[in-house]
Amino acid sequence: MELKYEAVCGSGERSDALVRVRPAEALAIRISSKTGPMYEERIREVAEEVLQGLGITRAEVEICEQGAYDHVIRARLLGALFRAGDGGEAFRRPAPIAVERRGSPRGRLRRSRLYVPGNNARALAFVDTFGSDCVVLDLEDSVPPAEKDAARFLVREVLSTLDFGDKEVWVRINPLLRGGREDLGMVLLGRPHGICLPKAESPVEVAELAGLLYELEGRYGIPWMVWIMPIIESPRGAFAAPEIAKASERVVCLAFGAEDYSAEVGCDRSWEALLWARSQVVAAAATAGIQASDAVFPDIEDEDGLYREARRAKELGFDGKGAIHPLQIEMIHRALAPTPEEVEWAKGVVSAAEEAEEKGMGAVAYRGKMVDRPVLLRAKRVLELARAARMEVEDAA
Amino acid sequence: MPRNAVGREIPEEVAGKPLRPFQGAFATVPEGRKAAPPLKTIRPGEEKVLPSLEEAIRRVELADGMTISFHHCFRDGDLLVLRVVEACARLGIKDLRLFPTALFPCHEPLNRYIEEGIITRIEGSMNGPVGAFVSGGGKLAEPAVLRSHGGRWRAVECGEVHIDVAFIAAPTADPYGNANGMWGPNACGPISFSVVDSWYADKVIVVTDNLVPYPAIPATIEQGYVDFVVTVDQVGDPAGIATGTLRITRSPTQLRIAKLAAEAVVAAGLVREGMGFQAGAGGISLAATDFVAKEMARRGVKAAFVMGGVTRFLIGMLREGLVNTILDGQAFDVGAVEALREHPRHAIITPGFYADYNSRGCATYMLDFAFLGGTEVDYNFNVNVNTHSDGQLLHGIGGHQDVASGAKVTIITIPTIRGRIPTIREEVTTVTTPGEVVDLVVTERGIAVNPRRPDLKEDLERAGLPVRSLEEMKIEAERLVGKAKRPMFGDEIVALIQWRDGTVIDVVRKVAGWQ
Numbered sequence: 001m002e003l004k005y006e007a008v009c010g011s012g013e014r015s016d017a018l019v020r021v022r023p024a025e026a027l028a029i030r031i032s033s034k035t036g037p038m039y040e041e042r043i044r045e046v047a048e049e050v051l052q053g054l055g056i057t058r059a060e061v062e063i064c065e066q067g068a069y070d071h072v073i074r075a076r077l078l079g080a081l082f083r084a085g086d087g088g089e090a091f092r093r094p095a096p097i098a099v100e101r102r103g104s105p106r107g108r109l110r111r112s113r114l115y116v117p118g119n120n121a122r123a124l125a126f127v128d129t130f131g132s133d134c135v136v137l138d139l140e141d142s143v144p145p146a147e148k149d150a151a152r153f154l155v156r157e158v159l160s161t162l163d164f165g166d167k168e169v170w171v172r173i174n175p176l177l178r179g180g181r182e183d184l185g186m187v188l189l190g191r192p193h194g195i196c197l198p199k200a201e202s203p204v205e206v207a208e209l210a211g212l213l214y215e216l217e218g219r220y221g222i223p224w225m226v227w228i229m230p231i232i233e234s235p236r237g238a239f240a241a242p243e244i245a246k247a248s249e250r251v252v253c254l255a256f257g258a259e260d261y262s263a264e265v266g267c268d269r270s271w272e273a274l275l276w277a278r279s280q281v282v283a284a285a286a287t288a289g290i291q292a293s294d295a296v297f298p299d300i301e302d303e304d305g306l307y308r309e310a311r312r313a314k315e316l317g318f319d320g321k322g323a324i325h326p327l328q329i330e331m332i333h334r335a336l337a338p339t340p341e342e343v344e345w346a347k348g349v350v351s352a353a354e355e356a357e358e359k360g361m362g363a364v365a366y367r368g369k370m371v372d373r374p375v376l377l378r379a380k381r382v383l384e385l386a387r388a389a390r391m392e393v394e395d396a397a
Numbered sequence: 398m399p400r401n402a403v404g405r406e407i408p409e410e411v412a413g414k415p416l417r418p419f420q421g422a423f424a425t426v427p428e429g430r431k432a433a434p435p436l437k438t439i440r441p442g443e444e445k446v447l448p449s450l451e452e453a454i455r456r457v458e459l460a461d462g463m464t465i466s467f468h469h470c471f472r473d474g475d476l477l478v479l480r481v482v483e484a485c486a487r488l489g490i491k492d493l494r495l496f497p498t499a500l501f502p503c504h505e506p507l508n509r510y511i512e513e514g515i516i517t518r519i520e521g522s523m524n525g526p527v528g529a530f531v532s533g534g535g536k537l538a539e540p541a542v543l544r545s546h547g548g549r550w551r552a553v554e555c556g557e558v559h560i561d562v563a564f565i566a567a568p569t570a571d572p573y574g575n576a577n578g579m580w581g582p583n584a585c586g587p588i589s590f591s592v593v594d595s596w597y598a599d600k601v602i603v604v605t606d607n608l609v610p611y612p613a614i615p616a617t618i619e620q621g622y623v624d625f626v627v628t629v630d631q632v633g634d635p636a637g638i639a640t641g642t643l644r645i646t647r648s649p650t651q652l653r654i655a656k657l658a659a660e661a662v663v664a665a666g667l668v669r670e671g672m673g674f675q676a677g678a679g680g681i682s683l684a685a686t687d688f689v690a691k692e693m694a695r696r697g698v699k700a701a702f703v704m705g706g707v708t709r710f711l712i713g714m715l716r717e718g719l720v721n722t723i724l725d726g727q728a729f730d731v732g733a734v735e736a737l738r739e740h741p742r743h744a745i746i747t748p749g750f751y752a753d754y755n756s757r758g759c760a761t762y763m764l765d766f767a768f769l770g771g772t773e774v775d776y777n778f779n780v781n782v783n784t785h786s787d788g789q790l791l792h793g794i795g796g797h798q799d800v801a802s803g804a805k806v807t808i809i810t811i812p813t814i815r816g817r818i819p820t821i822r823e824e825v826t827t828v829t830t831p832g833e834v835v836d837l838v839v840t841e842r843g844i845a846v847n848p849r850r851p852d853l854k855e856d857l858e859r860a861g862l863p864v865r866s867l868e869e870m871k872i873e874a875e876r877l878v879g880k881a882k883r884p885m886f887g888d889e890i891v892a893l894i895q896w897r898d899g900t901v902i903d904v905v906r907k908v909a910g911w912q
Contacts, residue, residue, distance in 0.1 A: 035881070039882070040882075042882075067816030067817035067818070130653070163876070325649065327649060330656075
């Protein structure tokens with residue numbers, strides 16, 4: 001591949017690299033590293049690997065980095081080279097799989113989903129250590145239009161390099177007609193567990209996304225079904241929520257987005273003003289047998305406000321809530337933890353059901369109420385939540 | 398070469414002076430008596446005030462090869478060290494041994510005087526450019542010597558370091574030499590680091606820009622020890638006191654570390670009525686202290702005392718009644734300086750009071766817990782605060798050793814990665830504080846418990862905190878950062894790191910190459 005233009009990618013922020021490439025007669029790589037001689041050689045190796053992989057032999061490459069990891073250097077160099085030529089399939093070759101990742105159960109806990117800006121190397125540097133149930137690498141609102149291409153490379157590299165442990169890792173793509181397809185083609189190479197679809201307004205879009213995922217899973221050899229989380233953030237989306245929730249078996253959770261919704265409706269971002277939309281999302285999700293996740297709370301400083309909103313979301317029937325800062329995670333988990341009374345009830349239901357099963361009894365009652373399947377499932381989920389919240393549930397399975 | 402108790406090779410002697418290898422945190426039994434300054438007298442009516450530093454330097458007969466001492470209470474706003482060294486250079490005095498409590502980036506111009514042979518030896522902390530310069534090797538006639546706050550006090554007291562002339566920057570002084578740092582246009586807080594210098598130096602010069610009528614009280618520095626008083630236009634710049642990041646961090650990673658550290662303290666049952674603790678001034682320590690303060694308020698308990706570089710955060714705790722007493726050895730921001738004047742339970746203490754190994758009591762021994770930092774930590778829980786992983790000597794010891802050896806639970810808060818440099822090592826580049834006095838290492842990936850503390854491990858596990866091994870956390874971090882080159886060290890020793898008892902816990906060697 002030949003370079004056509006001079007191009008730049010990245011930034012001078014901490015943990016990032018600023019990479020400049022330009023056409024040249026031969027290959028020259030210049031490195032200026034914040035850590036001095038400690039990583040210079042390694043950075044050169046990484047750069048050479050990338051250039052070789054693309055068959056580039058004539059280019060001038062300048063890498064000025066501020067403690068960037070290998071995968072950031074790789075992403076920034078790829079970004080610059082992508083911009084210096086005319087892109088192409090060469091950039092969409094699967095990266096070697098550097099990290100084990102397994103599929104994620106459909107019904108797993110999703111109490112918190114933490115959004116991390118997809119083009120911010122500094123914010124992504126420790127993304128594997130935050131305690132949320134789900135991490136959402138964002139290509140949409142947090143990434144300015146001119147940086148979408150760079151962010152795709154960075155998100156892909158983060159996905160293929162970092163071990164997220166037992167966290168479920170998602171990517172919020174752009175709407176399908178506004179870059180979402182390009183996002184998918186790149187980030188699916190990193191094998192995320194799921195895709196958040198913003199501004200979902202019709203089941204057709206969801207079905208279309210499901211089709212694309214099916215195709216890319218096959219092409220990239222992803223051994224699990226990639227889940228979909230449509231985000232309902234407009235009145236049109238709220239009206240269509242019941243159909244959206246059932247549009248594909250891949251949909252495991254409906255999320256609510258309060259900012260765009262209230263902006264479009266012209267209402268306050270108050271609990272009362274958004275109650276109908278929230279209820280609609282929760283009811284649609286329940287009807288489809290999937291989870292519902294509440295909107296992010298925008299004020300990082302207001303811990304009490306976050307707790308109150310998360311607590312109300314739980315009362316309304318939400319299974320989780322979005323977070324825009326790692327500091328919000330613990331508060332969300334605390335708000336979503338079951339009350340001691342709920343745990344007591346759940347233990348009773350589960351042991352009554354177990355007893356009934358042992359005795360071969362079909363129906364069973366607890367505290368005078370029939371325990372049918374939904375009640376039992378609900379009780380089991382309460383115990384799961386209690387365990388996640390480190391509450392004492394020693395005697396229950 | 399013999400190895401000391403933390404496995405470091407320590408030469409038997411350096412520059413003709415025998416070195417005692419570190420044998421254990423409390424292994425040394427001191428012998429002998431304290432050093433003694435010369436006897437002097439004064440007659441009624443004798444004047445001490447001199448018009449200039451040059452005049453004072455002449456009058457104390459400062460000569461080639463002598464030792465001059467300073468405190469660092471203005472931190473990066475110090476003006477006196479450079480002024481005195483410049484004056485000495487003008488007067489043709491050379492081959493000086495500089496004995497400051499600490500140097501800061503503002504002292505970078507000293508490097509020129511080192512090149513010129515005006516200064517040939519340094520014993521004291523070197524934060525930043527002077528340390529980097531000395532790390533290059535071949536600059537000083539003898540290796541630099543680094544001591545903790547308590548270690549420096551001890552070294553003067555036992556005669557290990559003899560001070561010829563002590564220069565004491567005093568924000569307020571009277572013509573008879575009584576001086577303090579609490580008052581005046583350039584108040585800097587306690588100047589109690591210099592108390593031992595005033596007691597043991599042959600000659601003592603108080604330098605002030607705020608000469609007040611007799612008597613200046615409180616007399617942190619007392620008239621009976623002071624030979625001369627010199628007035629200057631400005632003695633130091635208090636704006637330089639708050640160096641670094643004296644604010645609660647907003648970094649999610651640092652906050653997570655702080656939170657975990659505070660939770661560990663709670664889990665260990667240390668948040669209780671009458672507790673005493675050390676609050677560091679780094680971003681993580683401040684945040685951890687803030688979390689602890691919230692828990693104290695929630696439980697309605699009050700700390701008996703708190704010490705540390707004193708910041709407005711501690712002042713806030715005092716005013717809110719969360720703390721009974723602040724023991725203040727050093728102000729870390731201007732708010733702390735102002736508060737010193739207002740609150741009767743905000744007390745100035747000397748390093749002798751809080752940290753002297755050769756004493757019958759240290760305030761640090763009364764600490765229940767302490768938050769401390771570091772540049773590296775290793776599998777044996779040894780902590781490096783002096784050098785970076787590239788071998789550069791960039792930080793002093795401060796009170797690190799003194800606090801760690803005293804606190805019942807010493808907590809090192811450290812991110813596993815700093816600007817791509819992994820901080821958990823199989824062996825630290827330089828041992829400042831031995832693992833035997835370190836109990837917990839808290840990172841964003843979990844809490845490592847020193848195997849010497851199974852009790853703490855149990856407490857933390859019971860509370861559901863993420864107890865992990867340093868090895869595990871190191872492997873995780875190194876997966877992210879990749880393989881780095883390491884410095885190779887040559888034979889030349891650029892600095893000695895003393896343990897607080899005067900033994901040598903490590904030496905810093907010049908970097909000879911990379912591998």
